[in-house]
Amino acid sequence: MVDVGKKYGFDFSKFKPPFCEPIQHKGFFNGIANITITRLQNLSQQNRDIFKTAVEDCFQRSGLAKKGFKIINVTPENVEKIIENSKKAAQSTMNPFKKRRFFKRLTRDLHVISYGRQATCAIKDKYILVNMENLGAAAIHEMGHGLNVSGNIVTRGIFRARALRKLVPFILGIGILVPKNKGNEETQSKLKKAGTFVKNNAGKITFATFIPTLLDEALASIQGAKLAKGSPLPKNLLKQLNRTNVLAWTTYLSSALIISTGVSLAVKAGDKIRDFIAHKREKKLQGKA
Numbered sequence: 001m002v003d004v005g006k007k008y009g010f011d012f013s014k015f016k017p018p019f020c021e022p023i024q025h026k027g028f029f030n031g032i033a034n035i036t037i038t039r040l041q042n043l044s045q046q047n048r049d050i051f052k053t054a055v056e057d058c059f060q061r062s063g064l065a066k067k068g069f070k071i072i073n074v075t076p077e078n079v080e081k082i083i084e085n086s087k088k089a090a091q092s093t094m095n096p097f098k099k100r101r102f103f104k105r106l107t108r109d110l111h112v113i114s115y116g117r118q119a120t121c122a123i124k125d126k127y128i129l130v131n132m133e134n135l136g137a138a139a140i141h142e143m144g145h146g147l148n149v150s151g152n153i154v155t156r157g158i159f160r161a162r163a164l165r166k167l168v169p170f171i172l173g174i175g176i177l178v179p180k181n182k183g184n185e186e187t188q189s190k191l192k193k194a195g196t197f198v199k200n201n202a203g204k205i206t207f208a209t210f211i212p213t214l215l216d217e218a219l220a221s222i223q224g225a226k227l228a229k230g231s232p233l234p235k236n237l238l239k240q241l242n243r244t245n246v247l248a249w250t251t252y253l254s255s256a257l258i259i260s261t262g263v264s265l266a267v268k269a270g271d272k273i274r275d276f277i278a279h280k281r282e283k284k285l286q287g288k289a
């Protein structure tokens with residue numbers, strides 16, 4: 001069931017980010033997550049083997065195999081081969097520029113995965129990519145993602161809504177470009193009112209775009225925890241798995257908070273600069289008069 005790389009050619013042509021688990025990033029919460037990930041990587045050989053058996057057991061009970069999902073064991077030994085053969089397998093209809101960019105990112109991410117620093121679920125291609133030896137436990141959370149996207153309308157909807165994060169640059173742009181509201185609100189057009197609303201709530205709206213991601217991640221861990229509960233994992237390892245998933249979730253929360261605070265501050269800074277320029281111009285005009 002775990003594809004150990006005999007058949008290396010994976011067609012990633014449908015593969016679409018987002019990649020999960022941004023644990024290689026820096027930051028306070030990510031630091032904590034890194035510690036727990038490192039602990040998960042430093043397990044004794046005996047515990048690693050227990051996790052590997054548990055992953056196989058969870059995968060079998062999850063029903064994901066019937067839905068077409070596969071677990072691919074990505075290792076430093078087979079990663080180059082996977083990339084090379086995936087390039088060959090990629091659809092020739094793919095635009096060459098897009099293909100180059102796509103494989104640049106895929107190469108980077110697969111290397112991180114091969115060292116066991118990250119795992120992911122390639123939703124469209126139905127691959128769970130993980131280094132089974134170093135981070136086998138992460139496959140259980142990734143199975144949760146697989147269950148979310150192939151689950152009911154609510155979990156599928158939550159997954160799709162992750163794309164709302166792409167709106168962040170637009171929120172930032174509106175926040176900076178729309179001037180502060182000085183006129184009479186009643187006489188303003190609907191568009192201007194909407195712009196002012198986005199500007200005044202830029203931080204909160206930015207945070208709201210992260211809510212589906214936070215929900216999807218939490219749900220994936222809950223689904224994973226349910227699977228793990230029925231597996232041969234002993235209590236102490238089950239506890240360690242769940243604790244790691246909670247801490248990994250805080251990295252998403254911290255990213256959401258940092259980015260939304262950043263947007264809010266950038267909008268305020270934009271206003272300050274505009275005020276400063278207006279003030280200077282006024283002074284200049286007064287000097288001329």
Ligand SMILES: [Zn+2]
Pocket residue numbers: 020021141145217220
């Ligand atoms: Zn995840």
